[in-house]
Amino acid sequence: xxxxxxxxxxxxxxxxxxxxxxxxxxxxxxxxxxxxxxxxxxxxxxxxxxxxxxxxxxxxxxxxxxxxxxxxxxxxxxxxxxxxxxxxxxxxxxxxxxxxxxxxxxxxxxxxxxxxxxxxxxxxxxxxxxxxxxxxxxxx
Amino acid sequence: xxxxxxxxxxxxxxxxxxxxxxxxxxxxxxxxxxxxxxxxxxxxxxxxxxxxxxxxxxxxxxxxxxxxxxxxxxxxxxxxxxxxxxxxxxxxxxxxxxxxxxxxxxxxxxxxxxxxxxxxxxxxxxxxxxxxxxxxxxxxxxxx
Numbered sequence: 001x002x003x004x005x006x007x008x009x010x011x012x013x014x015x016x017x018x019x020x021x022x023x024x025x026x027x028x029x030x031x032x033x034x035x036x037x038x039x040x041x042x043x044x045x046x047x048x049x050x051x052x053x054x055x056x057x058x059x060x061x062x063x064x065x066x067x068x069x070x071x072x073x074x075x076x077x078x079x080x081x082x083x084x085x086x087x088x089x090x091x092x093x094x095x096x097x098x099x100x101x102x103x104x105x106x107x108x109x110x111x112x113x114x115x116x117x118x119x120x121x122x123x124x125x126x127x128x129x130x131x132x133x134x135x136x137x138x139x140x
Numbered sequence: 141x142x143x144x145x146x147x148x149x150x151x152x153x154x155x156x157x158x159x160x161x162x163x164x165x166x167x168x169x170x171x172x173x174x175x176x177x178x179x180x181x182x183x184x185x186x187x188x189x190x191x192x193x194x195x196x197x198x199x200x201x202x203x204x205x206x207x208x209x210x211x212x213x214x215x216x217x218x219x220x221x222x223x224x225x226x227x228x229x230x231x232x233x234x235x236x237x238x239x240x241x242x243x244x245x246x247x248x249x250x251x252x253x254x255x256x257x258x259x260x261x262x263x264x265x266x267x268x269x270x271x272x273x274x275x276x277x278x279x280x281x282x283x284x
Contacts, residue, residue, distance in 0.1 A: 039249055083231040090234030094268075097241055097261055105179045110254020117245050117261065121238065 003062065003069035004078055005136045010058040012129040014051060019122040022047040026115060036111040039118075081135035089128035096120025143202060144222055145280040150198030152273030158191040159266035166259060179258045187262075225279040233272040240264025 001009075022043060029037035063070035074082065100116035103109075141149075162183065169177035244260035 038252065041249060044249070080227070083227050086234045087227055087230035090230060090237050090268075093234065093237055093241060094265070097265060101179075101184070101258060101261060101265075104254060104258050105181050105184070108178070108254060110248070110252070110257055113254055113257055113261075114245060114248050117241055117257075121241055121245075124234075124238070 002078075002136065003066050003072075004074065005133055006062050007059065008129040008132045008136070010062060011055065012126055012133070014054040014058060015122060015126050015129070018047055018051045018054070019119070019126070021050070022122075023115075023119065036109050036115065038111045039114050077139065078136070081132055084135055085128045085131035088131050089124040092127045093120050093124035096123060142280060145277055146202050147199045148273045148276035148280075150202065151195040152270050152277065154191060154194035154198060155266060155270045155273060158187055158194060159263075159270070161190065162187040162262065162266075163259075176253065176255050176259070178255045184262075225276060229272060229275040229279050232275055233268055236271045237264070237268035240268050 025040070025043050026037055029040060059070075097117055097120050100113045100120065103116065104113045165183055166177050169180075241261065241264055244257055244264055247260060248257045
């Protein structure tokens with residue numbers, strides 16, 4: 001498995017765990033409130049800090065395991081795979097935001113619109129890394 | 141200028157025209173109400189219909205004009221260079237779209253208005269769509 005694929009797996013796992021942790025907190029707060037919880041700053045900040053620290057640790061460990069591969073620039077095939085993955089993940093984000101925009105006029109719940117937008121960002125990032133892995137493996 | 145380049149230029153302009161129209165109406169409604177106008181299904185649907193109609197009609201008219209004047213490849217053919225340009229443009233657009241979503245979400249933490257979040261997300265989408273079209277035009281004019 002190439003260094004870039006290992007990095008993509010690590011990032012996908014970190015983002016998935018971070019996203020599940022964040023939305024579990026939001027769900028618990030919403031149940032306690034009896035309505036959609038507003039965005040809670042400490043959770044948002046904790047999520048971002050968690051993702052940043054976990055990414056730095058994972059990349060450092062992977063980089064120490066294979067320093068040459070970590071310093072090598074992406075080759076043409078990897079650049080194409082990254083570009084295509086970025087392109088398609090944009091559709092995931094766009095679709096999520098449009099779902100949120102269609103949901104809002106029906107329920108007039110701004111907090112839900114925020115959470116749908118935030119979830120779309122998370123999902124598009126996870127999809128980007130997943131698609132990178134797919135393209136690295138299939139070479140398409 | 142190729143068929144696709146003209147098409148993207150026309151679509152980019154259509155996105156800007158429809159987006160400006162949408163925000164002009166929201167602005168007028170907000171002034172009349174004395175506060176930010178809530179999202180309106182009719183206005184949102186009208187915006188989508190106008191956007192699709194303008195971009196669809198522009199591609200249709202351009203296709204007809206090219207078919208009459210061009211002796212080269214079939215109109216609408218998508219070659220290797222078109223594919224590369226599309227990939228590069230869409231990849232850069234995803235960053236603009238992410239920014240267009242991040243900024244309204246962070247802003248929402250301060251103002252807590254769902255209506256403002258709704259309108260600012262539409263603004264982000266309009267910006268990303270227009271950027272995508274103009275990036276295509278920009279990349280077509282570069283030597284790939």
